[in-house]
Amino acid sequence: MSEAAARTIRKPRPKYLSLPALLFEIRLPLPGWVSILHRISGALLFFALVWLLWMLDLSLASEAGFERVQRYAALVPVKLALLVLAWAYCHHFCAGIRHLFLDLDKGTDLGPARLTSGLVLAASIALVATLGWALW
Amino acid sequence: MVRRVVTGAHYGLRDWLAQRITAVVMAVYSVIMVFVLLTGKPIAYGVWRDLFSQGWMRVATLLFAASLAWHAWVGVRNILMDYIKPDGLRLSLQVGTLLVLGAYLGWAIQILWR
Numbered sequence: 001m002s003e004a005a006a007r008t009i010r011k012p013r014p015k016y017l018s019l020p021a022l023l024f025e026i027r028l029p030l031p032g033w034v035s036i037l038h039r040i041s042g043a044l045l046f047f048a049l050v051w052l053l054w055m056l057d058l059s060l061a062s063e064a065g066f067e068r069v070q071r072y073a074a075l076v077p078v079k080l081a082l083l084v085l086a087w088a089y090c091h092h093f094c095a096g097i098r099h100l101f102l103d104l105d106k107g108t109d110l111g112p113a114r115l116t117s118g119l120v121l122a123a124s125i126a127l128v129a130t131l132g133w134a135l136w
Numbered sequence: 137m138v139r140r141v142v143t144g145a146h147y148g149l150r151d152w153l154a155q156r157i158t159a160v161v162m163a164v165y166s167v168i169m170v171f172v173l174l175t176g177k178p179i180a181y182g183v184w185r186d187l188f189s190q191g192w193m194r195v196a197t198l199l200f201a202a203s204l205a206w207h208a209w210v211g212v213r214n215i216l217m218d219y220i221k222p223d224g225l226r227l228s229l230q231v232g233t234l235l236v237l238g239a240y241l242g243w244a245i246q247i248l249w250r
Binding site for chain 2: 093
């Protein structure tokens with residue numbers, strides 16, 4: 001390849017990751033989505049720990065406390081928040097199991113990696129739908 | 137020569153392995169818990185209290201809570217190492233995370249053995 005030809009196909013480097021670029025320009029592949037959602041769901045669960053512990057504490061303290069938690073959890077915003085946390089737990093669970101297989105060098109090729117990413121996203125939605133249906 | 141940073145990783149396998157082992161402990165507990173809750177009687181206060189008054193349940197839940205604390209520590213520390221660049225701020229947040237997780241674990245023990 002001539003010097004001139006090499007120059008015409010060279011992309012501008014370095015490329016800076018501005019917020020608009022992150023939001024609109026760079027499109028994550030499916031495994032990338034599973035990965036970043038694994039992190040986001042983990043962080044979400046960490047921040048929710050205090051709330052969940054508070055509910056566990058109250059629900060086991062007395063019958064009145066248990067009923068208070070029941071009424072509280074029936075409120076629509078609370079229910080929605082709990083559903084989001086249930087999704088976070090299911091996603092973190094499924095993505096974690098996929099990660100364990102990746103650790104063992106299973107499913108690291110592009111095809112299987114994409115397939116299992118889709119499976120993780122679908123399975124966590126299906127799990128949270130089933131759990132939500134069973135609990136409410 | 138690797139530049140050793142006090143707020144960095146331990147340059148070893150320990151936390152990596154701990155994160156995976158604690159994950160498996162929590163996964164097993166979760167599956168058992170879902171099975172117990174969905175196949176047992178409808179959850180009224182008595183059922184709920186009796187479930188958590190059994191010795192095996194308390195110990196299993198304690199193992200779950202301890203695994204959660206350790207697992208969350210490794211995960212949160214990874215996030216802090218990725219995004220928080222100033223050493224002082226990162227160390228403060230890491231210490232804060234440890235203290236909070238330690239407090240949660242103490243709280244969980246209090247809830248279980250009341």
